[in-house]
Amino acid sequence: MVAQAEEVIQHRSKLLAYIARWLLTTNHKDIGTLYLCLSFTLFFIAGAMAMVIRLELFQPGIQFAEPQFYNQMVTMHGLLMVFGVVMPGFVGLANWQIPLMIGAPDMALPRLNNFSFWILPFAFGLLLSTLFMEGGAPNFGWTFYAPLSTTYGPPSTDFFILGIHMMGISSVLGAINIIVTIFNLRTPGMTLMKMPLFVWTWLITAFLLIMVMPVLAGLVTMMLTDRHFGTSFFSAAGGGDPVMFQHIFWFFGHPEVYILILPGFGIASQIIPTFARKRLFGYHSMVYATLAIAILSFVVWGHHMFTTGMPVTGQLFFMYSTMLIAVPTGVKVFNWVATMWRGSMTFETPMLFTLGFVILFTIGGFSGLMLALVPADFQYHDTFFVVAHFHYVLYPGAIFGIMAAVYYWLPKWTGHMYDERLGKIHFWTAVIAVNLTFFPMHFSGLAGMPRRIVDYSLQFTDFNMVSSIGAGLLGLTQILFLYIVIKTIRGGEKASARVWEGADGLEWTVPSPAPHHTFEVPPPFPPMMEDNERTPLNE
Amino acid sequence: MTETHNNQRKQFILLLSLAVGMFGFAYAMVPLHPVFCEVTGLNGRSSMGAADPIAISQVAPSDREVTIQFLANVSHGMPWEFRPTVQQLRVRLGEMYATDYYVRNRATQAVTGQAVPSVAPGYAAKYLHKVECFCFTQQHLDSGEDQHMPVRFYISNDLPEEVQTLTLSYTLFKVPAAQTMRLASSKL
Ligand code: HEM
Numbered sequence: 001m002v003a004q005a006e007e008v009i010q011h012r013s014k015l016l017a018y019i020a021r022w023l024l025t026t027n028h029k030d031i032g033t034l035y036l037c038l039s040f041t042l043f044f045i046a047g048a049m050a051m052v053i054r055l056e057l058f059q060p061g062i063q064f065a066e067p068q069f070y071n072q073m074v075t076m077h078g079l080l081m082v083f084g085v086v087m088p089g090f091v092g093l094a095n096w097q098i099p100l101m102i103g104a105p106d107m108a109l110p111r112l113n114n115f116s117f118w119i120l121p122f123a124f125g126l127l128l129s130t131l132f133m134e135g136g137a138p139n140f141g142w143t144f145y146a147p148l149s150t151t152y153g154p155p156s157t158d159f160f161i162l163g164i165h166m167m168g169i170s171s172v173l174g175a176i177n178i179i180v181t182i183f184n185l186r187t188p189g190m191t192l193m194k195m196p197l198f199v200w201t202w203l204i205t206a207f208l209l210i211m212v213m214p215v216l217a218g219l220v221t222m223m224l225t226d227r228h229f230g231t232s233f234f235s236a237a238g239g240g241d242p243v244m245f246q247h248i249f250w251f252f253g254h255p256e257v258y259i260l261i262l263p264g265f266g267i268a269s270q271i272i273p274t275f276a277r278k279r280l281f282g283y284h285s286m287v288y289a290t291l292a293i294a295i296l297s298f299v300v301w302g303h304h305m306f307t308t309g310m311p312v313t314g315q316l317f318f319m320y321s322t323m324l325i326a327v328p329t330g331v332k333v334f335n336w337v338a339t340m341w342r343g344s345m346t347f348e349t350p351m352l353f354t355l356g357f358v359i360l361f362t363i364g365g366f367s368g369l370m371l372a373l374v375p376a377d378f379q380y381h382d383t384f385f386v387v388a389h390f391h392y393v394l395y396p397g398a399i400f401g402i403m404a405a406v407y408y409w410l411p412k413w414t415g416h417m418y419d420e421r422l423g424k425i426h427f428w429t430a431v432i433a434v435n436l437t438f439f440p441m442h443f444s445g446l447a448g449m450p451r452r453i454v455d456y457s458l459q460f461t462d463f464n465m466v467s468s469i470g471a472g473l474l475g476l477t478q479i480l481f482l483y484i485v486i487k488t489i490r491g492g493e494k495a496s497a498r499v500w501e502g503a504d505g506l507e508w509t510v511p512s513p514a515p516h517h518t519f520e521v522p523p524p525f526p527p528m529m530e531d532n533e534r535t536p537l538n539e
Numbered sequence: 540m541t542e543t544h545n546n547q548r549k550q551f552i553l554l555l556s557l558a559v560g561m562f563g564f565a566y567a568m569v570p571l572h573p574v575f576c577e578v579t580g581l582n583g584r585s586s587m588g589a590a591d592p593i594a595i596s597q598v599a600p601s602d603r604e605v606t607i608q609f610l611a612n613v614s615h616g617m618p619w620e621f622r623p624t625v626q627q628l629r630v631r632l633g634e635m636y637a638t639d640y641y642v643r644n645r646a647t648q649a650v651t652g653q654a655v656p657s658v659a660p661g662y663a664a665k666y667l668h669k670v671e672c673f674c675f676t677q678q679h680l681d682s683g684e685d686q687h688m689p690v691r692f693y694i695s696n697d698l699p700e701e702v703q704t705l706t707l708s709y710t711l712f713k714v715p716a717a718q719t720m721r722l723a724s725s726k727l
Pocket residue numbers: 143257258260261303304322323325326329364365366367368369371372373377380381382386389390393394397398
């Protein structure tokens with residue numbers, strides 16, 4: 001009897017200890033893991049919403065989703081993917097990797113780090129709970145233009161506003177933490193211009209976050225007061241202007257899309273040299289190109305608003321400034337290709353995902369250039385062509401980037417190699433499915449199929465069927481990915497400290513799996529790699 | 540160690556104030572946006588204040604004639620009938636003209652409305668000067684009441700050459716009861 005009770009108590013205190021460990025942890029590796037788990041979970045939820053959308057669009061007519069519900073799915077899918085999947089995914093990678101890559105024992109502000117993370121489950125819980133509210137979830141698209149979200153928004157819009165505020169606070173605090181860490185905790189000898197590119201791109205991303213997330217917070221606050229406190233920021237009746245909503249939103253929105261891709265650029269710049277067994281070509285130009293992209297991203301927002309009745313000078317300004325961004329972007333793509341040139345390349349899964357990233361992201365960049373042309377945009381705006389564009393930059397861009405990073409560093413995190421055969425199957429099905437899903441959208445968009453509408457005319461049926469089949473396959477590949485990750489966590493071939501023959505950098509000097517505490521004394525830099533054929537990143 | 544801590548503290552505070560500053564920046568767009576639009580004529584935003592009638596007596600009317608078209612829209616939920624009494628006028632630059640709009644409250648209760656003007660092409664907005672306009676004030680109509688509302692305007696001589704036709708469009712909004720009260724009290 002007594003023994004049994006003791007066992008229960010022991011069991012319970014074990015459980016409590018387990019909960020407390022994750023709830024109260026200030027360890028950057030734990031917090032990185034938490035971020036990645038959250039991101040992965042929301043990836044499945046937002047992905048399920050995408051399945052509803054594609055199922056509905058499989059055929060013309062209204063089959064499964066009423067228009068209202070369809071709009072809610074489109075909105076929640078977009079919001080969750082942007083704010084809940086890609087952003088926390090990259091922050092998770094930053095938490096794991098930045099201290100390891102700069103030789104720091106932890107993040108500079110570990111308790112703040114814990115707080116930043118634990119806001120998020122509540123923010124997204126709140127956002128998801130709107131699905132069950134009277135009047136339904138937000139239905140105005142992830143861009144929540146006024147007056148759709150002010151005058152006509154459902155009651156749940158207020159929960160959406162609170163969710164955005166919480167998420168914004170988390171991002172800003174997380175970004176501050178990353179900057180302070182990078183500025184103060186680099187191991188002696190690692191000057192700014194010797195930092196790995198993943199760290200560089202994250203530093204710049206963190207500044208973008210601090211500059212634009214508060215603008216988003218200001219915007220939703222204005223919405224809130226317009227809705228409830230009699231202000232008319234966006235209501236023409238009271239002297240406000242709904243077009244101003246779009247200006248403020250896109251002033252946030254365009255830098256935001258670079259927040260979603262810059263860390264991906266950093267990941268590609270880590271992985272390509274490893275598997276090409278060559279130094280990164282043009283390190284300095286990579287850093288400056290990233291900076292140029294970040295600065296330019298503040299002066300191009302008008303390309304989302306060409307059809308709002310801008311005067312020609314405004315259109316010309318935004319057209320040229322947008323096209324200018326293609327130049328530093330082109331520099332980066334050139335450098336990646338030049339790194340591979342005459343390298344002794346091998347094609348392990350992280351490299352495959354990175355190559356998919358480089359090629360398919362570039363296609364997305366090209367469709368972006370087409371959209372930047374004012375006369376062309378008048379036709380393409382609000383069609384599926386835009387949907388094709390941003391899915392090409394975000395799926396094979398941001399998501400492939402995260403997946404490449406996970407395959408690349410998973411052996412370091414878990415101490416086990418993932419199953420290479422399954423990884424390759426994952427890549428090839430994903431790359432086929434991505435193109436099957438999103439390429440036909442270019443055609444249906446050019447032919448005039450509008451976005452965010454539950455039904456479509458008959459002539460778009462074939463394109464949509466192909467897209468939906470591709471989407472189904474793409475959904476299945478994620479289950480394979482989940483299986484691979486779990487399998488790797490639970491066991492597998494032991495990984496060496498360096499993991500990859502051509503890997504270089506401080507993170508590869510610690511054993512795999514990385515111990516809970518690393519670099520309590522700053523390590524020497526440049527790093528002493530395990531075997532001596534090291535090719536320093538930059539000298 | 541303590542020095543790094545001091546550094547970190549300083550940087551944390553600096554970065555946090557940057558974030559707070561950017562929050563303020565979003566609000567700074569509110570006064571800046573209309574000023575910017577009015578100065579540049581972006582957005583076709585047309586002035587809601589009266590132009591100076593003296594200015595016109597100092598310019599000689601030119602020979603150039605353009606067409607001005609009048610449009611009326613009512614926003615969602617506004618129960619008023621609203622239309623211009625003439626669809627378009629042929630006007631000489633630099634000369635004063637008058638026209639009017641007709642409104643009738645079709646609702647069973649009194650309603651307050653506010654008309655918001657807009658000019659196309661947008662960059663021509665700053666050449667169209669309204670000396671008198673019903674959009675300068677709110678309108679209050681009892682149930683079934685109607686009225687003609689005047690607009691007096693002139694177009695300045697320096698209107699760019701390529702503009703042959705201008706459109707002056709009004710959208711009529713219903714002013715929520717709460718705002719009518721607030722505006723009324725702020726005028727006292
Ligand atoms: C060469 C680089 C790029 C150019 C020239 C470009 C250009 C454009 C233009 C002109 C639009 C507006 C289309 C319209 O609504 O009519 C647009 C939309 C969009 N772009 Fe890009 N883009 C580029 C890169 C990116 C990147 C890297 C991302 C994200 C990772 C991105 C994400 C988006 C998104 C999400 C939208 C749609 C927003 C919405 O209306 O919901 N773009 N892009």
